Amino acid sequence: xRTDPNIEEFASSNSPIVRKFSxxxxxxxxxxTAERYAIFNRIQSxxxxxxxxxxxxxxxxxxxxxxxxxxxxxxxxLMEAKMLRRHVxxxxxxxxxxxxxxxxxxxxxxxxKVKEVRDTNFAAFMNARRFNAFNADHYCLYVYxxxxxxxxxxxxxxxxxxxxxxx
Amino acid sequence: xRTDPNIEEFASSNSPIVRKFSxxxxxxxxxxTAERYAIFNRIQSxxxxxxxxxxxxxxxxxxxxxxxxxxxxxxxxLMEAKMLRRHVxxxxxxxxxxxxxxxxxxxxxxxxKVKEVRDTNFAAFMNARRFNAFNADHYCLYVYxxxxxxxxxxxxxxxxxxxxxxx
DNA sequence: GTTATTGCAAAATCTTTGCAGGGTG
DNA sequence: CACCCTGCAAAGATTTTGCAATAAC
Numbered sequence: 387x388r389t390d391p392n393i394e395e396f397a398s399s400n401s402p403i404v405r406k407f408s409x410x411x412x413x414x415x416x417x418x419t420a421e422r423y424a425i426f427n428r429i430q431s432x433x434x435x436x437x438x439x440x441x442x443x444x445x446x447x448x449x450x451x452x453x454x455x456x457x458x459x460x461x462x463x464l465m466e467a468k469m470l471r472r473h474v475x476x477x478x479x480x481x482x483x484x485x486x487x488x489x490x491x492x493x494x495x496x497x498x499k500v501k502e503v504r505d506t507n508f509a510a511f512m513n514a515r516r517f518n519a520f521n522a523d524h525y526c527l528y529v530y531x532x533x534x535x536x537x538x539x540x541x542x543x544x545x546x547x548x549x550x551x552x553x
Numbered sequence: 554x555r556t557d558p559n560i561e562e563f564a565s566s567n568s569p570i571v572r573k574f575s576x577x578x579x580x581x582x583x584x585x586t587a588e589r590y591a592i593f594n595r596i597q598s599x600x601x602x603x604x605x606x607x608x609x610x611x612x613x614x615x616x617x618x619x620x621x622x623x624x625x626x627x628x629x630x631l632m633e634a635k636m637l638r639r640h641v642x643x644x645x646x647x648x649x650x651x652x653x654x655x656x657x658x659x660x661x662x663x664x665x666k667v668k669e670v671r672d673t674n675f676a677a678f679m680n681a682r683r684f685n686a687f688n689a690d691h692y693c694l695y696v697y698x699x700x701x702x703x704x705x706x707x708x709x710x711x712x713x714x715x716x717x718x719x720x
Numbered sequence: 721g722t723t724a725t726t727g728c729a730a731a732a733t734c735t736t737t738g739c740a741g742g743g744t745g
Numbered sequence: 746c747a748c749c750c751t752g753c754a755a756a757g758a759t760t761t762t763g764c765a766a767t768a769a770c
Binding site: 582583584586588589619620621622623626 | 748749750751752753
Binding site for chain 2: 471472474476477492494495501503505507508511515517518519520521522523524525526527528529530531532533534537
């Protein structure tokens, strides 16, 4: 679309994570475009989960207009490169997150907020776990329930003054 | 749509699971229709996961034609009644399964097959696990990897005669 | 220069909705 | 016999695709 100064950084960066993506593209004879770098870069700065739409808004706000198709394309690439994961939690639209240390997802079924928690006991349990005739690659633990904020709100709503609860 | 003899069974059945659904409908002033019973019934006989499309095919084969809207409607109802769960595994369309004892899902990323395994150690671990300021209701553990069938095929493909691998 | 990539718009999926006719309670 | 439910078709939401213009190498 447009030539961006960023694109030089893309090939020459010393950041291991940038290198990983850059090398992945090289290995497959794919090109380093300003769009790919912008999307990749924006994602690195997100902590937690995001939807395609949210990502596009963030890029817009950065003044970087990228088409929906290119976003999907790059997201796909990052998933193939095992740098990004897609989650579809109950009753919600698809969300993405960078692949990092394994963690548990706490999903509030009232407000939809998702929180990540590290759980070394669980990680140890999973590392030791073997499945008959199944070669495990990675796992996802989703815990659905109510977050403290929603629990407080719903409790308040049940009490005398009867505050209205949203959602 | 049509009056089916099954519908009488619906209200009078002694099966606890039928009662549960029947009572759920009563409690909400909802009607017991032949369609709801047919869909509910068909689902009870499915072990494992199914898609909306597969369910409709099964009903068709049983000679019971139900519209897509009604299937979605009833599926929704069963989920609200906590008798059915929706799962969206990586890169696949939504699948449903009856809610039963907690189990781990093994998902083959090559062929897409999903297998359930009981894991009492894990269940015990989860039962004891408490999350700060989060009230857990239920959890899902998805393990992605390669099933033995696909592992065998891919191994064979890598060897001399070079069988072509599908997917 | 060659050819992968982008953006657009159109198509494809999957799911939801509005409404008229029909069945349940 | 009121009104909930069904089926249909149309609308929505999200994702994919075909193609001409453009940029990477």
